Amino acid sequence: MRAGSQDRRRRRSGRLGAWLAVAVLVGALAPTAKLHGSRGIRLVWHVESPSGEPLDSSRADDAINPASIVKVATSLWALERLGPRHRFETDFGIRGQLDAETGVLEGDLIVVGGADPDFHVENAFLVASALNRAGLKQVNGSLIVAGDFWVGWEGGSAGTLKDPERRARRMALRLRDALDYRRWGRGTRREWYRFADRRGIPSGERPRVVVLDGIETSNDPGSFATVLTHRSNELVNILKRFNAYSNNDIERLESSLGTPELLADFIAERWGLTRHAIRYETLSGLGSNRMTPRQIVRLMQDLRATSVRMGLGVEDVLPVAGCDPGTMGSFPEFVAGPASRTLTGKTGTLTYTDDGITALAGYLRTMEDLLVFCVAAPRSSGRISAARRAEQRWLLERIDDNGGPQALTCGLSPWHSDADAKVIDTRSRGPTAAR
Numbered sequence: 001m002r003a004g005s006q007d008r009r010r011r012r013s014g015r016l017g018a019w020l021a022v023a024v025l026v027g028a029l030a031p032t033a034k035l036h037g038s039r040g041i042r043l044v045w046h047v048e049s050p051s052g053e054p055l056d057s058s059r060a061d062d063a064i065n066p067a068s069i070v071k072v073a074t075s076l077w078a079l080e081r082l083g084p085r086h087r088f089e090t091d092f093g094i095r096g097q098l099d100a101e102t103g104v105l106e107g108d109l110i111v112v113g114g115a116d117p118d119f120h121v122e123n124a125f126l127v128a129s130a131l132n133r134a135g136l137k138q139v140n141g142s143l144i145v146a147g148d149f150w151v152g153w154e155g156g157s158a159g160t161l162k163d164p165e166r167r168a169r170r171m172a173l174r175l176r177d178a179l180d181y182r183r184w185g186r187g188t189r190r191e192w193y194r195f196a197d198r199r200g201i202p203s204g205e206r207p208r209v210v211v212l213d214g215i216e217t218s219n220d221p222g223s224f225a226t227v228l229t230h231r232s233n234e235l236v237n238i239l240k241r242f243n244a245y246s247n248n249d250i251e252r253l254e255s256s257l258g259t260p261e262l263l264a265d266f267i268a269e270r271w272g273l274t275r276h277a278i279r280y281e282t283l284s285g286l287g288s289n290r291m292t293p294r295q296i297v298r299l300m301q302d303l304r305a306t307s308v309r310m311g312l313g314v315e316d317v318l319p320v321a322g323c324d325p326g327t328m329g330s331f332p333e334f335v336a337g338p339a340s341r342t343l344t345g346k347t348g349t350l351t352y353t354d355d356g357i358t359a360l361a362g363y364l365r366t367m368e369d370l371l372v373f374c375v376a377a378p379r380s381s382g383r384i385s386a387a388r389r390a391e392q393r394w395l396l397e398r399i400d401d402n403g404g405p406q407a408l409t410c411g412l413s414p415w416h417s418d419a420d421a422k423v424i425d426t427r428s429r430g431p432t433a434a435r
Contacts (some may be wrong), residue, residue: 041079067348103137156248244326356381367403
């Protein structure tokens, strides 16, 4: 433990009582319980200074399942491989004759996916509007989808159709329905009203592209004339959305990056570890994964250093409790009250796998230091809420040990997949072959 921490602990009892009294006034503080246990909850943790100096540990070298904290490793890999400003491209083109006066295409509408992991119905609204402006209103042929293309959420490997052809057809059907407002279900209509409100569009001005002959999927759609290219939000903003909501469809990045085994190889080689020192079953944290609390803190240190090198803050990649929506709301004392806006991090929760676990890793801003930490409650199945309360108490004590909270200023993030997406007219490209 670093020098001076014992003195701070001597000061703690008086200051903790006063500080927590303020917290009680602004939000219901969880009932007092022993730090190391609540209904049998036992915590493990590791804490370091920004320079890497170990500050406090308990069973820091025990292998645990990091659950969705694996998404931080995936985010680091994506930033290094693709760069924070990378945008995923999806091409839309035609094959056949388009009548400019009637807007009818005697032929097929071709879509070639570029592995955009965050394409949703609001992105389809953008595309439909752009196709209408390009003169296309009706397709007398088919909608043909090729490449790595997804619309909407699946829930990661837990919800993804295992048959690639069935999965591809599902996505093609979703796109066909999103392009034609007469096929919209209740959820899509709701998203349209939200989309129109955000963009100041009259809700009655709905775009529409009608496909008459159904959908097809293809590995090679052949030659076609590119009409539009949809470019996603920048990667850094996509990653923050995935991390804030802990969305398991971050697994779609496997198409751009590689398998979970290659992710483990990337981390192990980067840190000079043996191949089996870390194990990832998925890029999302679903399944049986293994890291130690000490390794998780090293991951957070690595992400911070990489973010700085790329001109980012960790708050650009991970959510801040009290600023951003999502799973950090599981720690209410850090959403509102004296500790608000002091915690940046990533949650991890598995209800049943490995007998359940809840974990949190990130950065805690105090008046005396920035703490880089991991705290987890292994074997907490059936006691997830109690485990989170124990972790929250642990965090509050760390703040008090280090002079109290120091809040940061909330930044802005595009919380919608279309926020900074762009649709580019690419008709000048001429004939295009599928990527």
